[in-house]
Amino acid sequence: MVTINENYLKLSGGYLFTEIGQKVAKFKAENPEASVISLGIGDVTKPLPPTVIKSLHQAVDEMAQPETFRGYGPEVGYDFLINKIIEAEYRSRGIELETDEVFISDGSNCDTSNIQEIFGIENVVAVTDPVYPVYVESNVMAGRGGDLNSLGGFERIVYLSCKAENGFVPELPRQRVDIIYLCYPNNPTGTTLSKTELKKWVDYARENQSVILYDAAYEAFIKEEGVPHSIYEIEGAMEVAIEFRSFSKTAGFTGTRCAYTVVPKRVVGYTRQGTIVSLNQLWNRRQTTKFNGVSYIVQRGAAAIYTREGQRQIRELIDYYMTNASIIREGLMRMGFQVFGGVNAPYVWFKIPGGMDSWTFFDKLLREAHVVGTPGAGFGPSGEGYCRLTAFNTRENTIKAVERIECRLKLCERNSN
Amino acid sequence: MVTINENYLKLSGGYLFTEIGQKVAKFKAENPEASVISLGIGDVTKPLPPTVIKSLHQAVDEMAQPETFRGYGPEVGYDFLINKIIEAEYRSRGIELETDEVFISDGSNCDTSNIQEIFGIENVVAVTDPVYPVYVESNVMAGRGGDLNSLGGFERIVYLSCKAENGFVPELPRQRVDIIYLCYPNNPTGTTLSKTELKKWVDYARENQSVILYDAAYEAFIKEEGVPHSIYEIEGAMEVAIEFRSFSKTAGFTGTRCAYTVVPKRVVGYTRQGTIVSLNQLWNRRQTTKFNGVSYIVQRGAAAIYTREGQRQIRELIDYYMTNASIIREGLMRMGFQVFGGVNAPYVWFKIPGGMDSWTFFDKLLREAHVVGTPGAGFGPSGEGYCRLTAFNTRENTIKAVERIECRLKLCERNSN
Numbered sequence: 001m002v003t004i005n006e007n008y009l010k011l012s013g014g015y016l017f018t019e020i021g022q023k024v025a026k027f028k029a030e031n032p033e034a035s036v037i038s039l040g041i042g043d044v045t046k047p048l049p050p051t052v053i054k055s056l057h058q059a060v061d062e063m064a065q066p067e068t069f070r071g072y073g074p075e076v077g078y079d080f081l082i083n084k085i086i087e088a089e090y091r092s093r094g095i096e097l098e099t100d101e102v103f104i105s106d107g108s109n110c111d112t113s114n115i116q117e118i119f120g121i122e123n124v125v126a127v128t129d130p131v132y133p134v135y136v137e138s139n140v141m142a143g144r145g146g147d148l149n150s151l152g153g154f155e156r157i158v159y160l161s162c163k164a165e166n167g168f169v170p171e172l173p174r175q176r177v178d179i180i181y182l183c184y185p186n187n188p189t190g191t192t193l194s195k196t197e198l199k200k201w202v203d204y205a206r207e208n209q210s211v212i213l214y215d216a217a218y219e220a221f222i223k224e225e226g227v228p229h230s231i232y233e234i235e236g237a238m239e240v241a242i243e244f245r246s247f248s249k250t251a252g253f254t255g256t257r258c259a260y261t262v263v264p265k266r267v268v269g270y271t272r273q274g275t276i277v278s279l280n281q282l283w284n285r286r287q288t289t290k291f292n293g294v295s296y297i298v299q300r301g302a303a304a305i306y307t308r309e310g311q312r313q314i315r316e317l318i319d320y321y322m323t324n325a326s327i328i329r330e331g332l333m334r335m336g337f338q339v340f341g342g343v344n345a346p347y348v349w350f351k352i353p354g355g356m357d358s359w360t361f362f363d364k365l366l367r368e369a370h371v372v373g374t375p376g377a378g379f380g381p382s383g384e385g386y387c388r389l390t391a392f393n394t395r396e397n398t399i400k401a402v403e404r405i406e407c408r409l410k411l412c413e414r415n416s417n
Numbered sequence: 418m419v420t421i422n423e424n425y426l427k428l429s430g431g432y433l434f435t436e437i438g439q440k441v442a443k444f445k446a447e448n449p450e451a452s453v454i455s456l457g458i459g460d461v462t463k464p465l466p467p468t469v470i471k472s473l474h475q476a477v478d479e480m481a482q483p484e485t486f487r488g489y490g491p492e493v494g495y496d497f498l499i500n501k502i503i504e505a506e507y508r509s510r511g512i513e514l515e516t517d518e519v520f521i522s523d524g525s526n527c528d529t530s531n532i533q534e535i536f537g538i539e540n541v542v543a544v545t546d547p548v549y550p551v552y553v554e555s556n557v558m559a560g561r562g563g564d565l566n567s568l569g570g571f572e573r574i575v576y577l578s579c580k581a582e583n584g585f586v587p588e589l590p591r592q593r594v595d596i597i598y599l600c601y602p603n604n605p606t607g608t609t610l611s612k613t614e615l616k617k618w619v620d621y622a623r624e625n626q627s628v629i630l631y632d633a634a635y636e637a638f639i640k641e642e643g644v645p646h647s648i649y650e651i652e653g654a655m656e657v658a659i660e661f662r663s664f665s666k667t668a669g670f671t672g673t674r675c676a677y678t679v680v681p682k683r684v685v686g687y688t689r690q691g692t693i694v695s696l697n698q699l700w701n702r703r704q705t706t707k708f709n710g711v712s713y714i715v716q717r718g719a720a721a722i723y724t725r726e727g728q729r730q731i732r733e734l735i736d737y738y739m740t741n742a743s744i745i746r747e748g749l750m751r752m753g754f755q756v757f758g759g760v761n762a763p764y765v766w767f768k769i770p771g772g773m774d775s776w777t778f779f780d781k782l783l784r785e786a787h788v789v790g791t792p793g794a795g796f797g798p799s800g801e802g803y804c805r806l807t808a809f810n811t812r813e814n815t816i817k818a819v820e821r822i823e824c825r826l827k828l829c830e831r832n833s834n
Contacts, residue, residue, distance in 0.1 A: 290531065
């Protein structure tokens, strides 16, 4: 009898954004006249930059000729892309990496989901809370979650609460943890950590022989000076941290698919008997066995953003979205909401007034303002009572959405709930 | 202390083709004058068909305009591609599938590696031997392998020996197995199973509540009548089989990356307590959580092969490679080798004479003929004493490689070893 992986049964029915999609589809079917604006999922709307388009076309043409056709590439990515990443993203900040410390992939979703495979099942996982659901769910699927508890969290996972009360700065855990997921600029709260705060985590990991899985998918959105773009800006991080980066939001690649993961050779794990093993070597074995590399065409497209023209064009994209973020942020503040994020990240996180729960508010926002947000509770227990809006829609829709929230949302009704 | 997944330490140092690549690179460095011909890895060499190129360009242009730009697509693939697959690959053979039974991915390598995640660790896995290494290694990584035994196999995996002696037809296992990997047309042996032989496996799976993971990546290469293209041609298979298909070899997509997996809703697994669970639902949960879909551009490229022109062009590609296969097959037979495959598959499998082991023969072939093959032992214990050559090089190189084997390989020395 073939048995299933019963850990899957511990998960809720669907992935958060699939669930939201279904709710929105149902609302649209019942209200065909409503023009719904989505500030829900973090998906870009601006087309790919012209330099990327040009490079994609060139690569397609290469695939049409026997002399330039490419079959299987290196599973871990082409050097032409890896070397540009190292130069532009790391060396420029004084961080030295070798070519075989950077792994190209088809998305940070996949990498942050798959990375847990190289670790033992017995590790204790810590996540900031609220959190991008994939970190938790991939660990639950693998058996590191335990059962769901009454707070909507998993009993074996350590949730590091981030709320307005602590300024969204997670405290070091009281119990020992082995694997720590950090995401800064943060999804969903849009907040950042200072170098001093981040250093506490690096020091913790070094003292406890833990590993930090650092998701920096939104680093390109940082506007303020002094906010770390890479965890490797912190002394000692090269020994304890793996960093995830993506072209999805930076260059509009959500539907094109390209990302990369940095696993320095000095980052290690241990056998149960205490033997040191390089995580770079394990991840390399995982990727060269279970993955066959990103489309050559797509890697060429990604490399184009590292031209001078490419850099200018993605800067424009990011500025466009960050202006949207300001519009949302300032609009909500004007309406009296308690607002966070939106300064160094394309996410605005706000407190739902009147103690309403976040799924109820989601429904209300959709029903009254025809605006799709993401209920904070979908990101974990500490997300309850908050809502996330994203800056990725068009300027026009963003302005319209803020106006609708201001004019149509029945605040008094909300307060009385 | 962060512990690693110690199952990784049970694997040999590198993935088979990475190892071969390193050996070839070393030989080339030491013999810069040698023009090495690779009939080793199963990688295509002909450019993408013109219809695919045209469609890729169009999709790139769509990504350049806000009106037609695509962000996140459905994680499981776009309907425009899924529906064409169902129509052309299945309905045409009398097999009915629903849209949500087909999952688009970036490669059968990934899918055949990842599918084991939805099953319990306690399942007993059976593979035909020799076998595509990924089936075994992905299960070893997950903990279903046990230790390496003295024969070069893993003690918890059931190897179904396929050799010249049994006509490469695997016997039903004597012990109960839960998950059975079958690959037909077979990689590496190039052999096929008749409908009657395949039906035995479907019946076995139905009787034992097992699941068949059927890799049909090479079905487009079948030339003979009566050989099953899909396992769903067999009565009852819709209840027990998952099928993997790929555009890699069919349409030259090894460097472009697109494949699909069929998980009929009627295929089930069981909890340890015997509750029935749909594997379609589990795979859907896995893919929508841990994967973010294939590049829109690539999916448009893949869909183009389902036009009349596209079908004609891929047929030409396949015929070209299959003529290469005949050249290799007939050349080796003329030289007196015992040869298999190469009729319904782009792989030719032959017995190494004189009892030489397959890695020694690999070195000899490289050193004397400057031809890269794949040592049979790399595919499992029963591959020892065999060698695989692939039909994916150019016509010119294929002819040259066969001539070199005939003229330069020292058969007498080989026999005396």
